Amino acid sequence: MYSEQAGVGTVSEARVPEHSLILIREWEQQMSSSGCCGRLEGDLLEWGGTRCFPERRRHMEEAGSVYRAFRERLGASAEIRVVDPRNFLALLPTLIRDIRRYRVSGREAVRTIFGLGVNSVVLDGRLVARGRWQVSDLLARLEASP
C-alpha cells in the first residue's frame, strides 16, 4: 500500500505503480573497499572546502534534479528509488523485480542489465539513459512510455 507521507510509498507486490523509476548512481562514499576502518564517508568527506569525490557529488546532484522533477510530475503514483551500483546485493533483485512487473521483453531485459553504467536511469524496467542525463529528455521518455 502507499503511505500517506508526501511523495513516497513502500509498495506491496499486489499493486504495481503506474511508473517505476530507478536512478542508479554512486553515493559520495567508499563502499566494499576497506570495510568500516579508514574509509571516506560522512564527516570525512570534506576537507578544506573540497569534497573527496567531486564527480560523484556532481552526479548525485544531477540525479537529484531528475528525482525532484519526476516526483513533482508523478507524485505518489510513481515509485522512485535510488540504488548505488556497488550495492550488488540489492541492485539485481531491484532490476529483476521491475523487469517482471512491467513485463519487459527478454531482449530488453538483457539490454537493461548489460547496458547499465555507473550512472543510469531505468524506467519501468527499461534502461533509458546512461552517463549524463538531461531531465527534459527523461521526462519526454516518460511521456512516450506506455
Next chain:
Amino acid sequence: MSAIVLAALGLGGFALGYVFYSRFIADRIFQLDPDFETPAHAQEDGVDFVPTNRWVLWGHHFTSIAGAAPIVGPAIGVIWGWLPAFLWVTVGTVFFAGVHDAGALWASVRNRGESIGALTESVVGKRARSLFMVVIFLLLLMVNAVFAIIIAQLFVDVRSSVIPAWFVIAVALGIGWLLYRRGVPLLWPSLIALGLLYASMFVGAVFPVSLPEEVLGLQEPAQWVLILFVYAAIASLLPVWVLLQPRDYINGIQLFVGLAIFFMAVLLANPTVVAPAFNTGLPDDVPPLLPLLFVTIACGAISGFHGLVSSGTTSKQLDKESDVRFVGYLGSVGEGALALAAIIACTAGFATLGEWDSFYSTFAAGGIPAFVQGGGAIISEGLRLPVHFAETLLAVMAVLFAATTMDTGVRLQRYIVQEWGVIYDLPILTGRVAATIIAVGLCIALAFGAGGGAGTGGLMIWPLFGTTNQLLAGLTLLILSVILMKLGRPTIYTLVPMVFVLVMTVLALLVQLAGFWRQEQYFLLVMDLFILAAAIWVALEALSTLRRARMSEPEEEVEVGV
C-alpha cells in the same frame, strides 16, 4: 565439534538476539516510531536525503561495513581457544554491537541525519570533537601500519598472491578509465576484471615472487612494507576515480564471491574444529585473555567505526524509523557472521590440534595467514579446488581490502595533517606531498617500531588498534546514554556496554604498557601512553557529561540541538 554446529549455534544466537533483544531495545528503549518523519522524508531532495527501501538500505549498509577487520581480529583472538572468541563475537554482537550500531543510526535519524562526530560536539562539547579527530588519526596510523605488515607477511607466506595483488592495480586502472571516462556499461568490464583476476591467480601460482632475503639490513617482509607504503603514498595522491573508485567494484565482487565460496565449502566439507575450546598451552608471549580478547576482536563484536557508517549515509536514507532495527542491528549481525566465518576458518581448517598449535606458536603468528591457510584447506576440501589456488584466492581477497584501506588511510591522514597545518598556521603541513610524507613516515615508524628490521611481529599493534576503535565505540555509547537520560529512559542497556568497553580498553592499555616496557618496545610504549591519555579523557568527559545530563530535566524530544 563440527564447524557446521558451531556456525549454527552462532547464527542461532544472532537470530535470537535479533528476534528478542533487538525488539526489546527498539520498542522499550529507543521506542522506534514508524510514523516519525525521518530526515529522508523531512529533507528529501533526491541527493543526500532519499527514502530507501529497507532491503536496499541493508545491502548498502552491510556492503559499507564489511571488510578485513572482522577477519583479522578473530583470526588472532582464537589463540585463547575457540570458545572465548566465539562467545565474545556472539554475545558482543547481540548485546553490544547491535545496540551500538542501531543506536547510532537512531540518534542520527532523530537529529536531522547529523553524524556521530557532530553529535559528539553537541552532546559532549567542543573538546570532544578534537578528541574525535585525534582518535581517528591514531586509528588510521595503526590500521595502516598493521595492514602493511599483514600484506607483507601474506606476500611471504603465499607467494602466489604477489602477482594477482599487483596485477589488480592495472585492472583497476583500466576499469576506472572505462567506467568513469568512457562511460561503458558496468557489468561486462566487472566480470572480465574478475575473470582476469582469477586467471592471474593461476599465473601467480606458476610464478611465485620473492624478494631478496636481505637488502640493506631489511628482511623480505620489511622490504614489502616499504614498497607497500610507497604504493599507498602514490595511490593516495591520485584522483579518486583513477584507482580508489574502481577498487570499490573489484573488492565488492571479490567479497561476495569469496564469502559464497567459503560458506558453501563449509557446508560441503563439514570440517571439525580441532582448536581447543580453551587453550591451556598458551605461548609465552600471549597476553592475558582478560582484557586483551575484548580489544583484539573489535569488528565482529563491537566497533566504534560502525557508528560513523550508521550516521553517515545510512541515516539519511532511512525510510521509517522502525527500519533502524532491520538495517542497524541486522547490519551488525552480518558483521558478526563474518567474524564467525573467520573463527571457523582458523579453528577448523587445520587437520590436527598439533598442526593448529604449531601455527599459533606466538601471539603474532595467527591473523590473516591462519585464515588463509585454514580457509584454503576448507575450500579445497569442500569444493575440490587445488589448495594452493584456494589459499591464493583468500590471500588476494585480504590483500585487496587491506591495500585499499592503506590508500584511504594515508589519504585521510594527509587531509588531517593538512587541516592541522591550517588550524595551527604551519604552512609546511599544508602541502599535499609534505603531508603525505609525514603520514607515511609515521606509519612506517610505527610498523618498524613494532616489528623491527624484520618487519614482522607488528601484529602487536593490533590490540592497540582495537583499544582505539573501542574508544570510539565508548564515545558513541556515551552519546546514546546521554540522549536516553535526557529522555528519562533506561540507560543501563547502553551504559553497561559503554563502561565495559572503556574498562577493558584502559585495562588492556595498562597490560600492554607493562609488556612494552618489559620488551623495551619504546615506540609502542609511547603510542600506548597516547591512547591511554585519550581513554582517560573519554572517561572524564563521560562522567562530566552524564552528571550534567542527570541534573537536567527530562525532555520529550531527543533532539540535542545540533
